[in-house]
Amino acid sequence: MASLIQPRVLKGFRDILPENEIERSGLMEKITKVYRSYGFVPIDTPVLEYSEILLRKSNGETEKQVFRFLDNGKRDVALRFDLTVPFARFTAEHESELYFPFKRYHLSKVWRGEKPQAGRYREFIQCDIDTVGSDSAAADFEILSIMRAALAEIGVKDITIHVNHRGIFNRFLAKLGVAEKSEDILRSVDKLAKVGKEEVKKELVEYTQSEEKADQILTYISGSTDFDSTLSMIEQMAGGEDSDSQRMRDIYNMMKAAGIEATYVLDPSITRGLDYYTGVVYETFLNELPSIGSVCSGGRYDNLAGLYTKTKLPGVGASIGLDRLLAGLEQLGKTGKKGSYLDVEIYCMDKSLAVHYQGVAEKLRQKGINVEVFPEAKKMAQQYAVTDAKTVPWGILIGTNEAEKNVLTLKKLATREQFENLTVEQAAEKILSEK
Amino acid sequence: MASLIQPRVLKGFRDILPENEIERSGLMEKITKVYRSYGFVPIDTPVLEYSEILLRKSNGETEKQVFRFLDNGKRDVALRFDLTVPFARFTAEHESELYFPFKRYHLSKVWRGEKPQAGRYREFIQCDIDTVGSDSAAADFEILSIMRAALAEIGVKDITIHVNHRGIFNRFLAKLGVAEKSEDILRSVDKLAKVGKEEVKKELVEYTQSEEKADQILTYISGSTDFDSTLSMIEQMAGGEDSDSQRMRDIYNMMKAAGIEATYVLDPSITRGLDYYTGVVYETFLNELPSIGSVCSGGRYDNLAGLYTKTKLPGVGASIGLDRLLAGLEQLGKTGKKGSYLDVEIYCMDKSLAVHYQGVAEKLRQKGINVEVFPEAKKMAQQYAVTDAKTVPWGILIGTNEAEKNVLTLKKLATREQFENLTVEQAAEKILSEK
Numbered sequence: 001m002a003s004l005i006q007p008r009v010l011k012g013f014r015d016i017l018p019e020n021e022i023e024r025s026g027l028m029e030k031i032t033k034v035y036r037s038y039g040f041v042p043i044d045t046p047v048l049e050y051s052e053i054l055l056r057k058s059n060g061e062t063e064k065q066v067f068r069f070l071d072n073g074k075r076d077v078a079l080r081f082d083l084t085v086p087f088a089r090f091t092a093e094h095e096s097e098l099y100f101p102f103k104r105y106h107l108s109k110v111w112r113g114e115k116p117q118a119g120r121y122r123e124f125i126q127c128d129i130d131t132v133g134s135d136s137a138a139a140d141f142e143i144l145s146i147m148r149a150a151l152a153e154i155g156v157k158d159i160t161i162h163v164n165h166r167g168i169f170n171r172f173l174a175k176l177g178v179a180e181k182s183e184d185i186l187r188s189v190d191k192l193a194k195v196g197k198e199e200v201k202k203e204l205v206e207y208t209q210s211e212e213k214a215d216q217i218l219t220y221i222s223g224s225t226d227f228d229s230t231l232s233m234i235e236q237m238a239g240g241e242d243s244d245s246q247r248m249r250d251i252y253n254m255m256k257a258a259g260i261e262a263t264y265v266l267d268p269s270i271t272r273g274l275d276y277y278t279g280v281v282y283e284t285f286l287n288e289l290p291s292i293g294s295v296c297s298g299g300r301y302d303n304l305a306g307l308y309t310k311t312k313l314p315g316v317g318a319s320i321g322l323d324r325l326l327a328g329l330e331q332l333g334k335t336g337k338k339g340s341y342l343d344v345e346i347y348c349m350d351k352s353l354a355v356h357y358q359g360v361a362e363k364l365r366q367k368g369i370n371v372e373v374f375p376e377a378k379k380m381a382q383q384y385a386v387t388d389a390k391t392v393p394w395g396i397l398i399g400t401n402e403a404e405k406n407v408l409t410l411k412k413l414a415t416r417e418q419f420e421n422l423t424v425e426q427a428a429e430k431i432l433s434e435k
Numbered sequence: 436m437a438s439l440i441q442p443r444v445l446k447g448f449r450d451i452l453p454e455n456e457i458e459r460s461g462l463m464e465k466i467t468k469v470y471r472s473y474g475f476v477p478i479d480t481p482v483l484e485y486s487e488i489l490l491r492k493s494n495g496e497t498e499k500q501v502f503r504f505l506d507n508g509k510r511d512v513a514l515r516f517d518l519t520v521p522f523a524r525f526t527a528e529h530e531s532e533l534y535f536p537f538k539r540y541h542l543s544k545v546w547r548g549e550k551p552q553a554g555r556y557r558e559f560i561q562c563d564i565d566t567v568g569s570d571s572a573a574a575d576f577e578i579l580s581i582m583r584a585a586l587a588e589i590g591v592k593d594i595t596i597h598v599n600h601r602g603i604f605n606r607f608l609a610k611l612g613v614a615e616k617s618e619d620i621l622r623s624v625d626k627l628a629k630v631g632k633e634e635v636k637k638e639l640v641e642y643t644q645s646e647e648k649a650d651q652i653l654t655y656i657s658g659s660t661d662f663d664s665t666l667s668m669i670e671q672m673a674g675g676e677d678s679d680s681q682r683m684r685d686i687y688n689m690m691k692a693a694g695i696e697a698t699y700v701l702d703p704s705i706t707r708g709l710d711y712y713t714g715v716v717y718e719t720f721l722n723e724l725p726s727i728g729s730v731c732s733g734g735r736y737d738n739l740a741g742l743y744t745k746t747k748l749p750g751v752g753a754s755i756g757l758d759r760l761l762a763g764l765e766q767l768g769k770t771g772k773k774g775s776y777l778d779v780e781i782y783c784m785d786k787s788l789a790v791h792y793q794g795v796a797e798k799l800r801q802k803g804i805n806v807e808v809f810p811e812a813k814k815m816a817q818q819y820a821v822t823d824a825k826t827v828p829w830g831i832l833i834g835t836n837e838a839e840k841n842v843l844t845l846k847k848l849a850t851r852e853q854f855e856n857l858t859v860e861q862a863a864e865k866i867l868s869e870k
Contacts (some may be wrong), residue, residue, distance in 0.1 A: 005491055007528035007743040009481055010512060015525055016479035017532060018539070025477055036776035037800065039807030039825065042460055044451035046444055046558050047482065047544065048502070048514075056440055067483070069504030072548050077445060079483075090450055093442035097452060099824045101810060104453070109482065113507050123481050131810070138789050138810035145793075149800070250789065257794035308442040341471035354573050354685065358580075359692035365472065365584070372474030375536060375566070375573035389534045390474065 012113070012122030022338050024125075024326060027154050028107050031127050031320060034150040035105040038142060040129050043104050045086040047111075051076040053089050056307055065112045079111040083128045084317070091132060092308030100133030100313075107322075121323065130317030132304050137250035140280045140300060143318050144251065147284055147296050148263050150320065155334060156295075158287045162267035163251075165280050166299070167244035168234055169268065172220055175239050181207040186271040189221055193269075221269035227252055230266040244279070251280065278302040280316070286328050295325040340390035343370045343431050344410075347387075349399050351377040356403045360396070360424055367428045369435075387413060394431050447549070447557030457773050459560075459761060462589050463542050466562050466755060469585040470540040473577060475564050478539050480521040482546075486513040488524050491742055500547045514546040518563045519752070526567055527743030535568025535748075542757075556758065565752030567739050572685035575715045575735060578753050579686065582719055582731050583698050585755065590769060591730075593722045597702035598686075600715050601734070602679035603669055604703065607655055610674050616642040621706040624656055628704075656704035662687055665701040679714070686715065713737040715751070721763050730760040775825035778805045778866050779845075784834050786812040791838045795831070795859055802863045804870075822848060829866055 009015060016024060032042075051068050055078065068078040080086050083106045091098065107127045114120055129146060131139045144161060151159055166186075173182045188203040197218065204214035220237050223230040231252065235245040248266070255261035272281040279300030286295060298318030305313050329335050344364065346357045357373045364371045372392070374383050387395060397409040402421075410419040410427045419430065444450060451459060467477075486503050490513065503513040515521050518541045526533065542562045549555055564581060566574045579596060586594055601621075608617045623638040632653065639649035655672050658665040666687065670680040683701070690696035707716040714735030721730060733753030740748050764770050779799065781792045792808045799806045807827070809818050822830060830846040837843055837856075845854040845862045854865065 004744065005488055005742050007488070007524045007740075008485070009528075010483055010485065010506075010510065011508070013481035013483065015481070015529065017529065018476035018478055021477040021479050024479075037805040039775055039777045039780075039805070041453035041775050041825070042456040043453055044456050044459075046448035046450070048445055048448065048546070048558070050443070050445065053440055053442070064507075067506060071445075071502060072499075073446070075445065089442045093444075094450065094452065099821045101821070103807075111483070123483070134810045136789075136810040138783070138793070138808055141793060142808070142810070145797075253790045254793040257790045258797035259794075260797070305442075307440050309439065340474055340476050342474045345474075348573070354571075355688045355692045358573070358576060358689040359694075362580075362693035362695070370472040370474070372538075373573055373577070375569045375571040375577070386534045386536070390476070 010122070012116035012120075014121060014123075019337060019339055022340075023335050024322065026336070026338075027322065027326065028125070028127065030153045031150045031322075032105065032107060034146060034153045035127075035129055038103075038146050038149075040103045040105040040146075043087075043090060043106060044108075045080075045083075045090050045106075047079055047109070048077050049080060049086060049089070051078040053308075054078050054080060054085050062112075065114055067111050067113060081112050082110050083108060083126050083319075084130070087128070087130060088305040089308055091313060092305040092311075095309060095311060101131050101139065102133055103129070103131045105129045125322045127320040127322055128317060129319075130304075130315050132313045132315035134316075135279075135300075135302070135314040137247050137254065139316050140247070141251045141254040143298060143316050144255070144264065144280075144282060145258060145260065147282070147298075147318055147320075148260060151284070151296065156286065156325070156329070159263065159284055159295075160287055161264045161282055161284045161296075162270045163248075163264055163280060163282045164266065164268055164270040165244050165248050166271065166277050167279055168238050168248070169220075169271065171242065171244065172234065172238040173217075175237075176208070176213055176216060178208045178213060185217065189217070189269055190271045192221065223266060223268045227261065227264065227266045230268065234266075234268050247279070272297065272299050276301045282318070286332070288332055289328050292324060292328045292331070294321075295328060296320045338391055339388075340372075340392065341370050342372050342387075342390055342392045343435060344372075344394040344396055344427075345383075345387045345390075345392045346371060346373045346396045346398070347380065347383050348374040348377045349380075349397060350403075353398060353400065353403050357398065360398065360408065363424045364428055364431075367432065369428060369431055384413075393434075396427065445557070447551035447555075449556060449558075454772060454774055457775075458770050459757065461771070461773075462757065462761065463560070463562065465588045466585045466757075467540065467542060469581060469588045470564055473538075473581050473584075475538045475540040475581075478522075478525060478541060479543075480515075480518075480525050480541075482514055482544070483512050484515060484521060484524070486511040488743075489513050489515060489520055497547075500549055502546050502548060516547050517545050518543060518561050518754075519565070522563070522565060523740040524743055526748060527740040527746075530744060530746060536566050536574065537568055538564070538566045540564045560757045562755040562757055563752060564754075565739075565750050567748045567750035569751075570714075570735075570737070570749040572682050572689065574751050575682070576686045576689040578733060578751050579690070579699065579715075579717060580693060580695065582717070582733075582753055582755075583695060586719070586731065591721065591760070591764070594698065594719055594730075595722055596699045596717055596719045596731075597705045598683075598699055598715060598717045599701065599703055599705040600679050600683050601706065601712050602714055603673050603683070604655075604706065606677065606679065607669065607673040608652075610672075611643070611648055611651060613643045613648060620652065624652070624704055625706045627656065658701060658703045662696070662699065662701045665703065669701075669703050682714070707732065707734055711736045717753070721767070723767055724763050727759060727763045727766070729756075730763060731755045773826055774823075775807075775827065776805050777807050777822075777825055777827045778870060779807075779829040779831055779862075780818075780822045780825075780827045781806060781808045781831045781833070782815065782818050783809040783812045784815075784832060785838075788833060788835065788838050792833065795833065795843065798859045799863055799866075802867065804863060804866055819848075828869075831862065 184207045224233045277299040281299035283294035284296040300316040304315045361371045395411040407421045659668045712734040716734035718729035719731040735751040739750045796806045832844040842856045
């Protein structure tokens with residue numbers, strides 16, 4: 001016999017065991033439900049693409065992290081590292097088959113060969129939504145509204161969504177005469193929460209060559225007391241009202257019309273380091289656990305698929321970082337401990353009744369009850385251990401006498417309460433009444 | 436400006452557009468629901484694994500087809516080509532954390548670099564269930580029952596599941612004195628439907644060196660009139676009752692107890708060419724379209740994870756070939772044409788009412804209605820074109836007068852029937868009553 005192969009996964013990869021996968025897929029189902037309810041539709045794209053398509057726009061950092069190789073046909077291919085680039089390629093390729101505005105959701109795995117660290121994996125799930133083909137306050141607002149609704153659906157209601165507008169910020173920097181340094185400045189401001197005000201100021205002085213300008217930027221990003229007054233303040237500092245500040249005002253009015261404005265703050269320090277955002281940007285923090293960082297972020301870009309088509313497609317989107325969110329929920333003790341989807345287990349008390357058990361199971365199934373038959377007459381302790389692990393609420397016990405009389409004993413497994421001599425119909429009724 | 440990159444997917448790969456992805460994910464959700472209802476639980480494993488783990492047991496054919504490469508850490512890795520091998524590795528690696536019998540489902544993508552042809556892709560979805568750690572009729576029967584139930588859930592009820600037992604067949608071949616040729620013979624018999632009886636007989640004569648033995652094999656695989664008599668016949672030809680034929684009888688009795696026996700035939704010509712099956716084997720055909728081949732197959736193996744652990748884990752499983760099944764449903768005209776999950780669209784008749792529309796939308800959402808606000812005041816024809824593509828059943832029209840009076844016009848888009856001057860609550864009621 002050949003020697004055994006050590007069973008192991010690759011560094012930075014992981015298996016997900018049932019209890020955690022039940023939790024994770026439950027979150028994904030709820031997020032999907034909300035995405036659908038706003039009119040977003042699913043698409044699918046290959047996990048493997050031409051490297052040329054995935055990597056043209058990326059910087060060196062992405063390139064180093066990507067899983068890239070020559071396939072058997074000598075094509076230069078790579079595993080996708082996000083869902084946005086494939087979506088851009090998809091939109092350009094199928095432009096004539098789509099309608100616009102096109103609103104798609106995509107929940108799927110992506111791969112990055114990052115240095116593995118606590119809570120960071122090389123394979124992880126992104127939950128993306130994007131609307132392309134509309135540059136409107138309604139499209140911006142919708143993404144902001146759906147972020148709140150999706151998190152609420154999974155029980156995460158104590159959140160703050162920080163919103164900002166890159167256009168207003170850039171106009172302010174231009175007015176200050178430091179437009180050519182805007183990328184550096186945005187990147188520096190983006191680090192505010194991480195490195196603190198003093199460090200940021202040092203950098204700003206370096207970029208602007210002026211203590212006064214650095215102070216003005218710090219005043220700008222500190223904002224004011226509420227959404228309205230912060231908006232007035234930054235609008236003023238940027239040189240007065242324009243279409244960008246009007247856009248923010250429209251969005252805020254929509255939040256108020258929907259009665260959900262309390263979840264949002266206008267935070268002029270939010271910049272989202274990435275270069276391609278051009279309009280609103282946003283990040284979402286758990287109020288009870290802000291330290292884990294943003295669990296849902298995104299923004300508006302003015303040209304999604306410019307690498308692949310001449311059609312200019314403005315868009316706005318967001319992505320929920322499912323694994324970070326899950327880690328946060330775990331820390332907050334807000335994850336479930338469900339071991340299966342079963343309502344009831346029919347224990348195997350007597351091997352000779354194996355056929356009888358299947359008949360009972362089928363009757364229960366026809367009433368919409370999730371039922372498992374323990375397949376072998378193992379010791380009861382062993383059978384109970386399995387239903388404990390699977391967190392089954394009810395058990396059914398049928399011995400020879402009961403089988404003859406066509407009755408059963410129903411047991412509430414948490415309390416060990418027993419209900420004897422029930423018909424299958426009576427048992428079904430009881431199980432369904434507490435489902 | 437850099438030249439455009441041609442947007443395209445790799446040969447043998449494909450994008451799935453919304454209408455088809457809605458269909459496909461709908462099937463997966465229904466299949467998952469049934470898997471769960473029988474007590475199966477989900478796991479997840481990485482799409483990339485060490486090549487050593489994936490390929491040890493495979494033959495040269497698999498090796499040629501697999502996407503294999505050296506990663507940035509010079510590890511020899513490959514994309515999984517099925518869900519069974521990773522499950523075997525998973526079971527061995529987590530043996531101490533699992534309970535047995537362990538029943539898992541896994542619906543996910545796998546990759547094979549096969550020569551692309553109509554309906555065959557290099558990336559496709561498998562929908563697997565397996566029970567490991569139980570060698571019992573109940574476990575065998577459960578998989579057979581779930582195959583029927585899962586297909587019924589997606590509306591595919593006109594099917595026949597062909598069942599056989601490899602053990603009985605092998606005993607028969609041993610009695611015939613041709614045991615050492617059993618692999619060749621099984622492979623030959625497996626081709627019966629494809630190449631016809633004459634061709635198979637030619638091969639059998641070659642393998643057995645006897646026209647008489649070839650005829651006996653042909654008699655065996657032809658079976659008799661019904662389950663019972665076929666079982667008696669093959670049991671007889673194999674030398675009388677033993678545990679294997681008793682197993683088949685137990686399974687058949689369970690089918691009868693559950694009242695589902697009409698879906699199954701005992702078909703001694705089903706062998707499932709793959710070497711690792713040792714007990715029951717089965718294939719599923721659409722009665723209206725048998726020519727597309729089996730849409731759901733599987734069987735029992737006696738040692739799932741033998742490459743990775745000394746623990747002997749017998750198991751039984753099945754896999755639904757989702758893409759083949761979908762192709763079949765399409766041919767039969769049984770796929771839906773749903774463009775979104777929306778109940779209602781609020782058209783944008785007047786840009787100045789954009790904020791008002793969001794308030795109405797939120798009220799509808801709170802009643803569980805899936806609603807989209809058209810984000811811009813485009814021409815109505817353009818707005819209707821989008822809701823046509825998204826197959827939205829209802830539209831809401833609100834002009835300035837209606838907004839002032841807080842009413843709306845509800846339009847049934849298929850019939851153009853209009854209901855005027857409704858409050859939001861009245862509209863919600865109407866929409867929900869026909870949902």
